[in-house]
Amino acid sequence: MKLVAIARAARNPDDAARSLAGATGLTLAEARMRLAPEPPALLARLERDAAAALVATLRTAGLAALAVDVPCPGDAERLVARSFAIDDAGLALTSRLGDSIAVGWAEVTAVLRGVRAARSEVKRTEKSTTFSVGAAVVTGGLKLTRTSTTTVRSAEEAAEQVVLLYARDGRAATLAESQLDFSCLGPGMQPSSTANMGELARRLRERAKGAFYDERLMRLGRRPLPFLVSGESRTATATATTTRTDTSGALDTLAEVMRRALVEGLLP
Numbered sequence: 001m002k003l004v005a006i007a008r009a010a011r012n013p014d015d016a017a018r019s020l021a022g023a024t025g026l027t028l029a030e031a032r033m034r035l036a037p038e039p040p041a042l043l044a045r046l047e048r049d050a051a052a053a054l055v056a057t058l059r060t061a062g063l064a065a066l067a068v069d070v071p072c073p074g075d076a077e078r079l080v081a082r083s084f085a086i087d088d089a090g091l092a093l094t095s096r097l098g099d100s101i102a103v104g105w106a107e108v109t110a111v112l113r114g115v116r117a118a119r120s121e122v123k124r125t126e127k128s129t130t131f132s133v134g135a136a137v138v139t140g141g142l143k144l145t146r147t148s149t150t151t152v153r154s155a156e157e158a159a160e161q162v163v164l165l166y167a168r169d170g171r172a173a174t175l176a177e178s179q180l181d182f183s184c185l186g187p188g189m190q191p192s193s194t195a196n197m198g199e200l201a202r203r204l205r206e207r208a209k210g211a212f213y214d215e216r217l218m219r220l221g222r223r224p225l226p227f228l229v230s231g232e233s234r235t236a237t238a239t240a241t242t243t244r245t246d247t248s249g250a251l252d253t254l255a256e257v258m259r260r261a262l263v264e265g266l267l268p
Contacts, residue, residue, distance in 0.1 A: 001070045002051035003227060003253065004044040007261035008064040019061035019198060023054055038220060040257040045070065045227035064266040065132070067191065069230075072256035078172040083181045086203055091165070093173050103167045108208040110166040110262055113201045114217025114250045121155040126239040127217055159222065161197040163204065164255050175200065221251035228253060 011014030013035060021031035022043060034043050043065070044054060051067040058065035080103055081093040090104035129147050163175040175197075182189050182196040188203075191195045205213045230249065234243045263268040 002046055002048055002067040003042050003070055003072075003257075004041050004046060004051050004054050004058075004065060004067050005257045006035070006039050006058070006061075006065050007038050007257060007266045010063055016058075016061065016063055019063065021057060024055040027186070037223075038216070039064075039256050040216075040220070040261070042225055042227050042253070042257075054267070064261065066257065066260050066264055066266060068253070068256050068260050070248070071228070072253045073172065074252040075174050078174045079241055080174045080176060080179055082179055084175065084184050084200075084209065085251075086184075091204070091207070093165075096179070101167075101171055101173060103165070103171065103210045104171075105168070106210060107167045108165060108204075109168050109212040110164075110212045110214075110259060111204050111208055112164040112166075112217055112255050112258060113161070113197075113213075113215045113252050114164065114221035114255065115159050115219075116248045117157055117159040117222045118244070118246045118248075119155065119157040119188055121153065121242055121243045122247075123235075124152045124154075126150050126152055139261055152266070161194060162221075162251070163197065163219075166203070166259055212258075212268055214258065217251055217254055217258075219255055222247050223250065225250045225253060 013032070016035055017028055017031040018081070019041065020026065020034060021028050024031070026034070029175040042086075043058075044051070046054060048067075055065045055067050079093055079095050079099060083094045085092040090102060090107070092100065092102045094100040127147055127149050161177040165173045165175065177193050177197050180193075180200075182193065182200075185196060185199060188199055190199055201215075203212075217224065224245075236240065236242070258267060
């Protein structure tokens with residue numbers, strides 16, 4: 001399967017919507033909805049040949065359309081860095097397991113800064129028993145209490161900044177807020193991990209001058225995407241239901257769309 005996406009906003013949204021509607025059989029309103037999110041945005045999930053045909057049609061209409069494989073590469077396909085070293089020659093990254101890569105600054109093609117989020121929502125049913133004058137009167141004292149049931153909801157969300165780095169030879173790395181040893185920043189180390197991620201991104205942008213740098217995934221990496229498995233799981237007990245969602249897959253997909261767009265000359 002392939003995901004069809006656009007990497008840039010359409011210059012003429014009305015013409016773009018008509019082209020998408022004509023190529024897919026969507027209504028004009030549905031086509032406008034598909035094109036409404038800030039790019040990179042997903043338009044369809046199709047078999048390989050159908051996806052290629054849709055991309056060709058949309059490009060003819062002037063849209064920066066492309067197709068990527070499902071599923072898209074994630075941390076399993078990238079080196080997840082634990083430590084790093086930055087010097088004039090380039091960047092060296094080492095994982096927790098000791099794997100390492102070294103990339104010269106001229107070899108870096110893209111630095112994408114984003115955020116992924118994990119959310120846990122609990123819906124709990126609670127029963128309480130209180131004295132009830134009404135129940136006592138109606139039952140002649142046989143029943144003195146009333147049981148009531150209420151539903152209590154609570155939610156927690158943990159967001160994590162990541163920097164995704166891509167090299168010309170296809171190597172890729174994840175620099176994640178929860179994984180990195182920020183002492184590698186030396187005297188520039190900040191009091192918080194969030195500030196340290198900002199400092200790291202600044203240094204990479206400053207050194208890799210020829211690389212494409214983008215921060216859109218700081219906004220877009222937390223949103224659910226159409227046509228993808230949502231990353232949602234649910235567990236239940238007699239009194240509580242817990243729903244967990246994770247946007248890592250959404251961030252990986254949008255990052256792959258941007259990487260492919262660079263390769264195909266659709267960005268910047």
